[in-house]
Amino acid sequence: MKSLKIFILAAVAIVAGLFAACSDDDFKAGPAVSGTQVYFPESIAAEYSIGDEVSEIVIPVMRVVGTEAQTVAVLADDKSGLFSIPASVSFAAGEKKAELVMTFDRTQLEDGTDYPISFLLNDEENTTPYGNSQLAITVTPWPWELLGTGLFRDDWLSGMFNGNSVEIEVPIHKHKSREGIYMIEEMYGWPFLTEFFGGSQAAIESKVGLNYTPTNIVLNASDPNAVFFSRQFSGITDKDPDYGDYEIATLKDGEGTLVDGVITFPVQGLALYCLKGGQYANKNGNFRILLPGAEIVDYSLAVEYDSMRVDNDGATSAVLTFNYGADVTGIGYVVVPSNISAEERATLAAAIADGSAKDLNKIENLDGSGSVTEKFVLAGSGAHTVVAVANDKNGQPLTADFVAINFFFTGSGGAAAPDCDVQAQLGLPSVLVPENAAKYPDQNNLAFSVKGSELQSVRTYLNKTEIIEGAADDGLTPEALVDTYGSDLSAAQLSAANGAGFLTVYSNRDAGTSYTLIVKAKNIYGKSELVTAECSTAQIDYTGELVIGNYLMQYELTGPSGSTTLKNEFTIVPQEAGNDVDFFVSNLGTKISGISWYAAYDSAASTLTLSGIWKGDENLGSVLGGWIGISETEAVAFISKNPSDDQSKGGDPIVFKVDPATKQLVKLNTNLQVQVGTIEGQSVTNPQLVAIFNADGTTIAPYTEPEAGTSALSAKMQSVGHSAVKVPYRSVADMRLAGRRNLLKSNAVSAGEGLTCPVRTLSVKPERCEPSPKTFGRVATFKLVDSSARLAK
Template sequence: MKSLKIFILAAVAIVAGLFAACSDDDFKAGPAVSGTQVYFPESIAAEYSIGDEVSEIAIPVMRVVGTEAQTVAVLADDKSGLFSIPASVSFAAGEKKAELLMTFDRTKLEDGKEYPVSFLLNDEENTTPYGNSQLAITVTPWPWELLGTGLFRDDWLSSMYNGNSVEIEVQIHKHKSREGVYMIEDMYGWPFLTEFFGGSQADIESKVGLNYTPTNIVLNASDPNAVFFSRQFSGITDKDPDYGDYEIATLKDGEGTLVDGVVTFPIQGLGLFCLKGGQYANKNGNFRILLPGAEIVDYSLAVEYDSMRVDGDGVTSAVLTFNYGADVTGIGYVVVPSNISAEERATLAAAIADGSAKDLNKIENLDGSGSVTEKFVLAGSGAHTVVAVANDKNGQPLTADFVAINFFFPGSGGAAAPECEVQAQLGLPSALVPENAAKYPDQNNLAYLVKGSELQSVRTYLNKTAVIQGAGMTPEQIVTNYGNNISADQLSAANGTGFANIFIELDPDTSYTLIVKATNVYGKSKVVTAECSTAEVDYKGELVIGGYKMSYTATAEGQEPKLFENVFTVKAASAESVTDFIVTDFAYEDGGTWSGKYDADAATFTLTSSDLGKWYKLNETTAYCINAYVSGTDDAANAVVLTVDAATKQLKGLQNDIVVALGSVEGSSITGIIGAMGIYYADGTTIAPYTKPEAGTSALSAKMQSVGHSAVKVPYRSVADMRLAGRRNLLKSNAVSAGEGLTCPVRTLSVKPERCEPSPKTFGRVATFKLVDSSARLAK
C-alpha cells in the first residue's frame, strides 16, 4: 500500500517567536475577518545581507482574497533616509502576491553597519489579525568574513525524502560585528542535492520535482548552549504547488549546542515547513555542522543493564555495562533506588560533574573506545536509575551529554517487572472535550486521551484506518517507525489525570485509528489502538455523494479479458460549500485522498491530488503509480475529469484514461514497468453508485489483480532511476491542557562496584513481526 504518511503538522513553536506554543487560551474563538486580508508572510527574512552589486530589495506582500486589483497604503520608517520606499503596494487582479520594491544607492551604505527599516500596511479594513501588518527588517551591506571550509551533514531534508546519508564541504562565513553568527553558503545546493538523491540536477528537477535557488543560510550561535536557525528559506522549492518553498527553523526547546566547533541539535529539534504545513526534522539526531578547523571527537556514552547475578551465598548483584567512545577518559556514575524525573537526572548529573554527588562511583584511566562491565550488590527488587557522565580527553566532565537509564532489578525473590498500564481513547471533540467543540467541530477534528501509570515514554501515531490496515505492517511497527514521542510535560499529564490532544483539519465522515505505544519505568511496553470516525457534513448540495464503483474490462493480445473494479467514496468537504468535495480511494484503494470540484454548468467533476504520478511501495520489489492521460493520447494530465449525469446528478464516466502502473523496485528507484493494477480508459469505463458490503462479506476480487506490461499504456520514455516518493502526509495537532509533574527528593545508593565480565549473549533469529493482541483495540 501507499507509504505511511506522517507529516505531523503540529502547532509547534519556533525559536525567535515566529510561532507560539499552544495553551488553554488557544481554544478561544478568534475575531472574524473581512476584506482582502493583506499581510506580510512569516517567511520574510529579518536580516538582509547585501553585496556590492545590490541596489534593491523586494519585500513580498500577500493577501487571502485575490479577485480584484488592489492598492494598499504602506507607511515606512527609515531613520537613515537612504532608502527609497513606495507609499503603496499594488496587486494585479487574480494575484495574491505583490512586491514592495525598496531601492537604494549601495555606495552610500557602510559595510558592516546595520540599517533598520520598518513597514506598516496602513489599511485596517483589509488587514487581518491572523497575519502580520507590520514588518521590521535590518539591511547590512555584506557583513560576512570568510572563515573557511567546514562540513555539513544532513538530517533535515531526510524527514521529507528517503535519500542518501550525505556529508559535504561547505563555505562558512562569520559575521563581522555579531559574535557567534555564521552564514553557510548554498548549504542545500546542487552539490548536496545530487549526492542526496543520487542523480543529476536534470533528474532531480524533472523526476523528483525540486528546484534550487542559490541561498545562504544563517546560523545563530551567539549563545553556544542555545544555537538556532530562525525560520528561513532553504533554497529548495517543490514544483508541487501544494508544497512550494521548503523552510528550515529551530523549534521551541529544540535549540542546539556549539561545542569545540561542532554544532548539533537534539532529536526533533528542527522543523521543515512548506505551504502544506510543517513536520519534525532531525529525527535521528544526525544533523551536524563542523566549523572550519573543528576536531571530531567521540565522547559517546551508553549504559545498559546487563543482568542479575547470584553468588553461592545467595547474594544478588546488578551488572551494568558502560560503552564509551574513543576520546572518553573516565566515567562518573550514581545509582538511585527509584525512577527519577528528567529534572532530577539533570541535577544529579551536575552534582556528578562537580564531584558533590553522594555515593559517586568513578571509572578512570580509559584509553580508546570500548566497554566496561561492573557489578555491585543490590538486595531489594524494583526500579532503579543510573546517571552517568563521561570525561573528555582533558579529564573534564561533559555535563550536557550525560546519560541516564532505568532498569528493573528482580532481587532475591525473582520478582517480575510490572506490566505496562496504558489506555487510549479517540473520540469526537463534542464528547471528549466539549468545551472546545465549537472551535473544533466533529466533522473535521478528533480528540484523544492517553492515560497510564509509571509510564516512561509514550509514542503516538494517527492516520486513516484504511491506510493503517493497508500498510502491510503491524500497529507496533507503524508507531515505532513513524510515530512521535510526547513531551515530558505531556508524559507527566498522562501519568496523572491523562493527556488530551486534538487532531485538526481531518477529512469528514472518515474512520481514523490512533496507535499508542507506551513503555513503563520497568522497561515493559504495550501497544493499544483506538478507532473513531469524524462526523458527516450536513450536506445540502445536488451532487450525489457516497460510494461509487468504477469498472472497466481490459483486453490485450494473447490474454484473457480482465475486469478491473474500483470503489471510491465522495464526501462533502464542508457544510458551507456545495462545489468542494473529498474523494477517497479513487483508482486504487489505498486510502489516498483527492480534492474534488463540481461544475454544475459543465456537468463535470474534477479531481486533483499531489499523489498523481508519484510512485509508492507495495513491497520491497514492487511499487505503483496512478497516472492520468488525455483520453486517447500519451499526454499526461494534471487532473482527472469525470462526467456527471445532468438529470440524476450522479457520476457516470471518465474524460481521462487512468492507469495504475506497476513498477519494479531496486533500492529507492523504479527500474521498469512490469504491468498494471488498474486500467480505466474513458472509452468503456462505467461509474455507478455503490454501497459497500457489510463487514465480513467478500470485498472486490478484482482490485488486486494485474495485467502484463504489454496491456499497459504507459508513455514513459525512460524509467531508469525514477525515485520513489518519500513524502509524508501532515496531521495538525493542538495540545489541550496538560497536568503538572510531581517531584521527590533523590536518594542514591552506596554500592561497592567491582569490575567483571559481561554476561554471555544469546544470538538467534529475530522475529520480523510482532502481533498486537486484538483485545487492545478500544471501542469507538
C-alpha cells in the same frame, strides 16, 4: 500524494516564537475578510546584512485575490532618512505577488550600525487580520568577519527528500559585534544539493523541481547551551507553488549545544517549513556544524541494565554494561536505590565530577571505544537509578553530558517490575477539546490524548480503521504496524504524558471515517503496553440533492471461459459544508486507499463528472489514460473512453448519469478500465486488466451493508467482487519513491473485449500515517528520470 507526506508541527513552538502552545485566544473564530487581502509574508527576513555592492532590498508583498491590477499605499518609517522607499506597491492583473523595492547609497551607511525600518500597508479595505499588514526590519551593513572553513553535515533536507548523506566544507563568519552569532555561507547551495541528490544542477532543477538562490544562514550560539536558528529562508525554492520557499528553524525545546567548536541539535529539534506547513527535521540527530579549527571527538556514553546475578552465598548483584566512545578515558558512576528526579540526577552528576558523591564507582584507563561490564551487590528489590559521567581525553569529567537510566532490580524473591501504566483516547475535538472546536471541526479532525506514569517512550500510529483491519488480514498486527511505521513522542510531549497528559489534534482527516490509534508505551523498568482507541470523524453537514454515500457498480463480462460479474463499491462524499456541487469519489473501479477523485455535479444535465484529478495530487492534472506510480514497484492506469468517440485516447472525463427524480447515480456514461503493471525504471511492464465497466451494461445503485451476521471479511468481498484489486495501503517506501507521483512514460494498454479479466493483486504494505498531527505535504526520494517522462510540477 502530498497530503500524506508533510505534517505541521502541532503542540510545539519554534524558538523565534512563530508557534505557541494552544490557548483560548488561538481558537476564537476570526472576523470575516473582504477585498484582495494584501499582506507581508511570514518568510520575510527580520534582519538584512548587506555587503558593499548592495544598493537595494526587495520586500515581497502578497495578496489572496489576484484578479485585477491593484496599487496599495505603503507608509514607511525610516528615522535615518538614508533609504528611498516607494509610497506604494503595485500588483499586475492576475498576479498575487508584488515587490516593494527599497534603494540606498551603501557608502552613506556605517558598518556595524543597525538601521531599523518599519512599513505599513495603508489600505484597511484590502488588508486582512490573518496576514501581516505591518513589517519591521533591520538593515545592517556587512557585520561579518571570516573565521575560516568549517564542516556542515545535513539532517534537515533529508526530512523532505531521501538523499545521500552529505558533509561539505562551508565558509563560516562570526559577527563583528555580537558574540556567538555565526553566518554560514550557502549551506544549501549547489555544492551541497548536487552531492545530496547525486545529480547535476540542471537535473535537480528540471527533475526534482528545486531552485536555489544564494543565501547565507545565521546561527545564534550566544548561549552555547541553547543554540538556535531563527526561522529563515534556506535558499531552496520548490517550483511547485504549493510548497514554495523552504525555511529552516529551531523548535522550542529543540535548542542545540556548542561544545568545543561542534554544534549539534537533539533529534527532531529542527523544523522545515514551506507554504504547506512544516515537518520535523534532524530525525536521525545527524545535523552538525563544525566551526573552523574544531576537533571531532567521541565522548559518547550509554549504560544498560543487563541482568541480576546470584552468587553461591545467595548474594544478589546487578550487572550494568557501559558502552563508551573512542575518546572516553574513564567513567564515574553511582547507583541510587530509588527513581530520582531530573534535578537530582544533575546534582548527582556534579558530585560525581568533583569526586564528592557517596558510593562513587570508577572505571579507569579506558583506551578506544568499547564496552565494559560492572557487577555490584544490591540487596533490596525495587527501582534504582544509575548516573554516569565520562572523562574526556584529558581525564576531565564531562558533567554536561552525563547519562542516567532507571532499572528495576527484582532481588532474591522480590516483586516484579511495575506494569506499564498508559491510557490513550481518540475523540472528536468538540468532546476532548471543546474550547478548540471552532478551529478544528469534528468533520475533519480528531483529538488524541495519552497519559501515564514513569513512561520512557511512547510510539503512536494513526490510520483509517479499514486500513488497520486490512493489515491484520495480511498478517500485520497492530504492534507490528506501530513498531514499523509509528512515530515517537518528543521529549517535551513525553514529559506532558507523564504529567497532566499530552493532548493534540490530528487534522485534515476524511469526514465520516473511522480511524484507529495504536499506542505502544514502555516504562522506565522496561515493561511495555499496547493500547488502541477508535473514533469516527463526523459527517459533513450536507443539504444538497445528490444522494451521497456508497454505491455498488456491477458489470457482467463475457469471455471465452464464461461470464463474470464484476463489482465495485465506491463512495461519494461532499468536499465541504455548504457546497452542494463539488464532491470526492473514492474506491472507484478498484480499491486503492488514499485516492479520491474530484467530482462535479450538474443538476441541469443530471450528471456527475470526474475530470481525472486526484485530491492531494492536483499538480498532476488529469491522471486518466496513463500510468501512475503508486508504490515502489507498481503502477495503475485508469482508462476512460467516451463510447461515442472512436478517436478517444482513454483520457476522457468519467461521467455518471443521475436520475432526475431520485437524484441517485444510475448509469455510467463512460467505458472505464483499470490496469496494473510492474514499474521497471520509468516504464511499466506486465500490464494486467483488473476491472472493466462499460457504459453499455453497467448498473449502479446505492449500496447497503450486508445483513447482521455476515462476517466483516465476507462483507468486504461482497462489496468489491472477486475481480477487484485490494490495495488498502501503500508502503513507506512508495512515499519516498519520487519527488511526487510519477506519471510514467509507458502507455496504458487498451484491453480488448472478451478478456476474462485476470486478477492481479498488488503487494500489501502498510502506509505510514503522518506521525505528527497536522498533515500537508510530502516526503520523497529524488530519482533522475528519462527527460521524456511526464513529471508532476
